[in-house]
Amino acid sequence: MLNNLAQQPADALLALIKLYDADPRADKIDLGVGVYRTADGGTPVFACIKAAEQKLVDEQPTKAYLGPEGDMGFVHALMPHVFGGEDPSLGGRIDGMQTPGGTGAVRLAIAVAKRAGVTRVIMGTPSWPNHAQIMDDCGVELVSFPHAAADGSANLDALEAALKAAGPSDAVLLHGCCHNPTGIDYTPEQWDRIVDLLAETGVLPIVDLAYQGLGAGMDEDAYGARAVVARLPEALVAYSCDKNFGLYRDRVGALYVLTASADETVKALSNGHTLARASWSMPPDHGAAAVRLALADPDLTKMWLDELTSMRARINQVRQKLAASSNAGAVNLTPLGRQQGMFAMLPLSKEQIQALRDDHGIYMAGSGRINVAGLTMDNIDKFVGALAAVSG
Numbered sequence: 110m111l112n113n114l115a116q117q118p119a120d121a122l123l124a125l126i127k128l129y130d131a132d133p134r135a136d137k138i139d140l141g142v143g144v145y146r147t148a149d150g151g152t153p154v155f156a157c158i159k160a161a162e163q164k165l166v167d168e169q170p171t172k173a174y175l176g177p178e179g180d181m182g183f184v185h186a187l188m189p190h191v192f193g194g195e196d197p198s199l200g201g202r203i204d205g206m207q208t209p210g211g212t213g214a215v216r217l218a219i220a221v222a223k224r225a226g227v228t229r230v231i232m233g234t235p236s237w238p239n240h241a242q243i244m245d246d247c248g249v250e251l252v253s254f255p256h257a258a259a260d261g262s263a264n265l266d267a268l269e270a271a272l273k274a275a276g277p278s279d280a281v282l283l284h285g286c287c288h289n290p291t292g293i294d295y296t297p298e299q300w301d302r303i304v305d306l307l308a309e310t311g312v313l314p315i316v317d318l319a320y321q322g323l324g325a326g327m328d329e330d331a332y333g334a335r336a337v338v339a340r341l342p343e344a345l346v347a348y349s350c351d352k353n354f355g356l357y358r359d360r361v362g363a364l365y366v367l368t369a370s371a372d373e374t375v376k377a378l379s380n381g382h383t384l385a386r387a388s389w390s391m392p393p394d395h396g397a398a399a400v401r402l403a404l405a406d407p408d409l410t411k412m413w414l415d416e417l418t419s420m421r422a423r424i425n426q427v428r429q430k431l432a433a434s435s436n437a438g439a440v441n442l443t444p445l446g447r448q449q450g451m452f453a454m455l456p457l458s459k460e461q462i463q464a465l466r467d468d469h470g471i472y473m474a475g476s477g478r479i480n481v482a483g484l485t486m487d488n489i490d491k492f493v494g495a496l497a498a499v500s501g
């Protein structure tokens with residue numbers, strides 16, 4: 110029976126890590142896998158998380174089972190940061206559940222939407238490749254439109270046309286901030302227009318917020334998610350703490366549901382619970398418990414926000430230097446100065462990407478996506494020079 114299974118391709122980015130590790134060149138540059146890196150190239154555990162984990166070790170009374178909703182203290186502690194305002198739950202219309210990472214949250218959002226009757230999901234492409242895989246696996250159709258306009262900003266006309274052509278069983282998946290892979294985010298004015306369109310068309314929004322705090326700021330990065338929940342009757346928000354708390358392998362995320370009433374939200378979330386029960390039963394506890402403890406302690410919360418601020422400053426410093434180093438004839442890096450978050454797409458051919466790897470020790474995804482945080486003030490000149498060399 111099992112011999113009927115066809116070999117599936119290995120994850121290209123994970124394969125790239127192995128190639129990078131085996132490369133002996135001292136000045137090699139890893140722009141592949143999507144983790145934040147310090148100027149020294151490390152991805153350290155946040156100091157606020159180390160402190161919270163210590164508290165957890167000292168104080169956690171039990172590791173007995175929780176329910177499929179996970180750690181609701183964590184889910185609620187995060188809500189003021191995500192939704193802001195006096196009452197982040199909007200009178201109980203928003204509530205959530207813990208999920209295994211942002212991936213679990215996106216998966217559950219699509220599965221809950223499908224149960225509610227959604228058959229198609231509109232989404233700008235390119236997108237994080239797992240979005241399309243999850244939709245395919247959940248049996249909903251992907252309706253795509255081009256996310257980027259030619260000038261490196263968001264193609265709002267294409268989104269508008271897709272929303273106006275939508276049917277009654279359509280949802281739309283929107284990146285909350287720090288678009289992966291393009292770095293092209295909506296401006297606040299564009300978000301306002303998008304919310305107008307969602308209100309007009311009734312298309313259900315699914316906001317994927319996986320990088321809050323790594324773009325322009327905690328409030329700025331939540332603008333879209335907050336505009337959606339402030340003005341629309343219903344929405345799903347998939348949240349990841351894996352980047353903005355540096356918890357990648359601990360798998361920390363949450364799915365938030367907004368409906369027209371607190372009672373409807375309880376009912377909708379109960380569907381999330383049964384779906385979770387049938388797949389992972391309950392999410393892993395450790396990382397979410399550490400986030401809960403960090404957010405319960407004002408000193409640790411300040412430490413967290415300061416750590417995020419310095420990460421964001423480094424990413425934006427690299428972006429500004431790249432934009433300023435852009436030279437005519439080679440790849441145009443100017444738009445990277447206006448874009449946000451860890452990722453950018455460079456218009457490079459497969460041959461150029463291969464030559465960057467072979468001749469210059471620069472490793473990036475085959476799509477041309479780079480992790481901006483893989484660069485430092487010291488190696489940007491080498492990178493820009495290599496881009497010019499392969500463009501010549």
Ligand code: PMP
Pocket residue numbers: 143209210211212213215237284289317319349350351352357360361362
């Ligand atoms: N959404 C987007 C847009 C992402 O880029 C990622 C991570 N690459 C995720 C969701 C999921 O993040 P995780 O499962 O690691 O929390």
